[in-house]
Amino acid sequence: MNLRSVTNYSIANNTVTKLARLVQEDYPKFAKWICYNACIIKRMTNDNNKMNAESENSPLIESWDTYWQGALTSGAYTGGGSSHPLVLGFWDDYFRQVDDRESKPKIIDIASGNGAVVESASNAFTGSLPEFTCLDVSDSAIRMLEKRYPGVHGMVADAANIPLDSASYNIATSQFGVEYAGLDALGEVTRLVAPGGELALLVHHRDGIIFEECGESLEAVQEMESAEFIPKCIAMFEAGFAAMQGGDGERYRTAGKAFAPAIKAMEAIMMKHGRDVAAGTVLKVYRDVRTIHSRMRHYEPSAIQDWLLNLQQEIEAYAGRMASMRDAAIDVAQFTQVCADLIEKDFEILRAEPLTGSEQDQPIAWALIAKKK
Ligand SMILES: C[S@@+](CC[C@H](N)C(=O)[O-])C[C@H]1O[C@@H](n2cnc3c(N)ncnc32)[C@H](O)[C@@H]1O
Numbered sequence: 163m164n165l166r167s168v169t170n171y172s173i174a175n176n177t178v179t180k181l182a183r184l185v186q187e188d189y190p191k192f193a194k195w196i197c198y199n200a201c202i203i204k205r206m207t208n209d210n211n212k213m214n215a216e217s218e219n220s221p222l223i224e225s226w227d228t229y230w231q232g233a234l235t236s237g238a239y240t241g242g243g244s245s246h247p248l249v250l251g252f253w254d255d256y257f258r259q260v261d262d263r264e265s266k267p268k269i270i271d272i273a274s275g276n277g278a279v280v281e282s283a284s285n286a287f288t289g290s291l292p293e294f295t296c297l298d299v300s301d302s303a304i305r306m307l308e309k310r311y312p313g314v315h316g317m318v319a320d321a322a323n324i325p326l327d328s329a330s331y332n333i334a335t336s337q338f339g340v341e342y343a344g345l346d347a348l349g350e351v352t353r354l355v356a357p358g359g360e361l362a363l364l365v366h367h368r369d370g371i372i373f374e375e376c377g378e379s380l381e382a383v384q385e386m387e388s389a390e391f392i393p394k395c396i397a398m399f400e401a402g403f404a405a406m407q408g409g410d411g412e413r414y415r416t417a418g419k420a421f422a423p424a425i426k427a428m429e430a431i432m433m434k435h436g437r438d439v440a441a442g443t444v445l446k447v448y449r450d451v452r453t454i455h456s457r458m459r460h461y462e463p464s465a466i467q468d469w470l471l472n473l474q475q476e477i478e479a480y481a482g483r484m485a486s487m488r489d490a491a492i493d494v495a496q497f498t499q500v501c502a503d504l505i506e507k508d509f510e511i512l513r514a515e516p517l518t519g520s521e522q523d524q525p526i527a528w529a530l531i532a533k534k535k
Pocket residue numbers: 215226227238239244272273274275276277278279297298299300303319320321322336337338339342343
């Protein structure tokens with residue numbers, strides 16, 4: 163039986179028990195639980211795990227949304243992406259130069275997340291922040307952004323299909339964003355730029371640091387999945403809690419033996435990829451499971467099972483995001499094509515190069531600034 167079917171079986175099993183308990187005890191909690199599980203069932207029945215921006219609730223879009231809900235505690239993309247000094251420096255130089263020449267530009271930031279580009283702009287502009295619209299497919303990201311920057315207009319939309327008038331902005335920006343909607347979305351973004359306006363982008367680089375780190379993280383969580391760490395852990399705890407209540411001790415010993423190689427696999431993953439791999443997820447799960455195991459009687463069996471099932475979904479979603487970041491990254495040939503397409507659309511290329519500290523360094527991104535004639 164593979165990992166997904168073990169997990170799905172456990173989810174279904176867990177579902178029936180919880181359903182009975184919640185209906186009896188707590189109706190509002192039951193209603194919330196129904197909504198939550200409807201999402202899980204939808205995810206389980208959707209075998210196309212790849213990004214499909216046209217289907218509003220694709221697993222990947224849900225996964226970004228879930229990420230932004232917990233954005234301050236978990237890692238979306240490693241390597242300090244948006245807070246890397248080169249990235250901050252790029253925006254600082256760009257916005258200061260805009261500030262020097264334009265009084266009130268209208269700016270739109272595409273795939274804004276919770277406002278990394280707005281944050282850079284607010285540090286660079288000397289007066290008040292210019293008029294900003296931020297667009298992202300994640301509702302949670304936009305809600306967070308509007309809380310951080312009440313003056314900014316937030317918009318939940320797909321970058322490949324933006325419901326705004328052509329030529330309505332002086333500047334369109336995007337930091338590790340528009341490429342998630344596919345390179346054709348760039349055409350949609352250029353449509354928004356007014357004549358004389360500019361496009362300023364940082365795009366994932368296929369030979370870049372972020373691309374490599376995402377690959378390493380993806381590999382680590384895939385190794386964790388093939389070791390069947392979570393399903394074996396669920397089986398071990400289930401047998402352990404049953405044994406504590408006078409059940410079959412032999413079943414617990416067998417589950418423990420089956421779990422031991424999965425623990426070894428986690429250690430091997432950390433030795434191979436480093437303890438911080440996958441934003442520290444492997445280490446955290448490894449430590450938490452060991453702690454719970456050593457103090458099992460202090461825990462509620464259903465709480466541990468729920469925690470592990472949620473964890474399983476989070477790890478799958480994380481793997482999906484890592485894979486999508488790698489898919490979104492572009493190579494030299496694609497970047498050259500992007501520049502050629504811009505020229506075709508009447509843009510003048512002002513800057514187009516890998517963003518690096520020095521020529522020998524691996525790039526963090528592609529930097530692109532272009533002006534519409
Ligand atoms: C790597 S994050 C970057 C966020 C932000 N620009 C930053 O640098 O912090 C990618 C963002 O793209 C958004 N996204 C993914 N697909 C999208 C799409 N089709 N349309 C609009 N936004 C999208 C995600 O919700 C996420 O916020």
